[in-house]
Amino acid sequence: MKYNFDEVIDRRGTATIAYEGQRKVYDYENLEPFWIADMDIKTPDFIIDHLKNKLDQAHFGYLVWKQEEYLNAIKHWYKTRFSVNVQKNDIYYVPSILFTVTEVIREFTKEGEGVLIHTPAYNAFLNLIEGNKRVAVESPLITTDNGYELDHEQFEKVAAREDVKVLVLCNPHNPTGKVWTKEECAFMKEVCEKHDVFIVSDEIHMDFVRSDKGFYSMANEMKLDSPIVVVTGLGKTFNLASLASSFMMTKHRYFTLQFNRKLATYYGLAAANTLAVEAVKVAYTQASDWVDQLNQHIDKNMTLLEEFIKNEMSDQLSFIKPESTYLAWIDFAKSGFNESDVQKALQSVGKLATGIGNSYELGESHHFRMNLACSEDKLISGLEAIKKSFDALENDEI
Ligand SMILES: Cc1ncc(COP(=O)(O)O)c(C=O)c1O
CATH class of the missing domain: 3.90.1150.10 (Aspartate Aminotransferase, domain 1)
Structure with a gap:
């Protein structure tokens, strides 16, 4: 090694x-x-060295995150690691993963409405659902000889409920480490589209997939205006959680417009972190x-x-x-x-x-x-x- x-x-x-x-x-x-x-x-070291060079430039004024080098690095990682062709126009810098998950919930549900979640679930999701006065609607994972699996029938039953408007998918899944298969992702996407459920797929653990079947991103399922947001970043893979290095990918024009408008004119959160953008450029081109x-x-x-x-x-x-x-x-x-x-x-x-x-x-x-x-x-x-x-x-x- x-x-x-x-x-x-x-x-x-x-x-x-x-x-x-x-x-x-x-x-x-x-x-x-x-x-x-x-x-x-x-x-x-190669990420730290790159960041040190950036520090030596000694200016951290407001940044244009939409740089070719940044977008190309993300595109390269997805192509070489996951065989996904990401369109550069679909990529947006975001302040954090959980912020983005929350915004999807707030955009597509009202207080008291249901957010579909596979249980056991990452605890922050449960807290956000409760904190935003929404209701967690469970799709419990089933344990079989093959590990954790989706209960297809139960999933469709709860997705069809009138009050369920958003699915928070943890792909791969925290805490069980389940890797969703292509078939499971396609099934969930089809069911959600049929029942008008918006999907936010949190893919922060994507680089840790070790099974032969590989990682299947929900980005594979996105077409123009598909009700899907994929959100991920460097936080887990490169131990950079405090650098705010997250980005989302979506082809949903209404959500993109609303989200970016709110970032700028409601939350005042449109500034990007220079070190995070630099870290993406080097990690996604050199860290395989x-x-x-x-x-x-x-x-x-x-x-x-x-x-x-x-x-x-x-x-x-x-x-x-x-x-x-x-x-x-x-x-x-x-x-x-x-x-x-x-x-x-x-x-x-x-x-x-x-x-x-x-x-x-x-x-x-x-x-x-x-x-x-x-x-x-x-x-x-x-x-x-x-x-x-x-x-x-x-x-x-x-
Ligand atoms: C599934 C998942 N999503 C999001 C996060 C945190 O992401 P962020 O700090 O960018 O909001 C974690 C951290 O443990 C996580 O496990």
């Missing part, structure tokens, strides 16, 4: 939410973070190799977790190795303990901050989410701490 993903980086004391933001979420302090979805892996090797590292970590559960904790945990993302959705139903006991043990005995299941599920949860974008050493200590936590539960030590 050319790159070293096992280098231990210390992010403590750098105002990183993974460390310094724990107090808001957990009952205990100074936990080892395996929760929020950013990486304990450095952004590659780095991303492939990062995925090999994550796959190795996922296998380690899978083996650990199989050999050491098969009576308490089950786990479907994800086809995508660096997130592991771990099921502790077999252990017989409830979520508050498990979280107490993980935090107080294991000293671990993991993603808390009930923030991703509308009902009772028997899962926790674990971020595996870290060194092998960190992961091994985390796994030992999980075992210690469940041993303490078994031995009534909590």
Whole structure:
């Protein structure tokens, strides 16, 4: 391997939410973070060097983001990585992914109306739906021998409901790592068009697809005025979450007009981040190799977790190795303990901050989410701490 993903980086004391933001979420302090979805892996040097050159120019005035080099870089990435022909005219810089998801919800639903979502669901989606006084309408994923699958019949039933106006698709899916197939995407698009449901496809985890079937972007399904917005960015892949490097792609003329008008004249948010635009130019033209090797590292970590559960904790945990993302959705139903006991043990005995299941599920949860974008050493200590936590539960030590 050319790159070293096992280098231990210390992010403590750098105002990183993974460390310094724990107090808001957990009952205990100074936990080892395996929760929020950013990486304990450095952004590659060739991106940092490019940004340093930009810093040396020392001017950060208002920027025209619509540059040929920026649009060409996105086009190149989609063509070479996903075999998608993106039209440059369909690309728009956006302030953030979640902002864009929210704007689709606000544009196409009224308060009290339904937003269709596959559950378990990325917790921020559930919070945005509730915070905007809309109602989350569930399409629960089903678990089969092939992993997580769409329940076609149930999906169509809820999409057909009069009050359901938007589908928030997480493609690939956080927290399960499910990769939506071409057939599933085409089916959802057809059903949504038939029942007048607008699709916003959040594709931020697209670069982490490791299964043979590859990544199928909803951009493949877009024709003129298709009710689809695809939104993505560099945040996850290159650990640049705080750079605001997101962009959307759509052919829907009404939404584009409304969105851009509101950005400029309602929110006053039309300025683009120079470093984000520069990062796109270099990442999407030079990072193919780095991303492939990062995925090999994550796959190795996922296998380690899978083996650990199989050999050491098969009576308490089950786990479907994800086809995508660096997130592991771990099921502790077999252990017989409830979520508050498990979280107490993980935090107080294991000293671990993991993603808390009930923030991703509308009902009772028997899962926790674990971020595996870290060194092998960190992961091994985390796994030992999980075992210690469940041993303490078994031995009534909590
Ligand atoms: C599916 C998904 N969408 C969006 C985000 C955050 O995107 P942004 O910070 O650009 O709003 C995350 C971060 O965890 C995510 O997992």
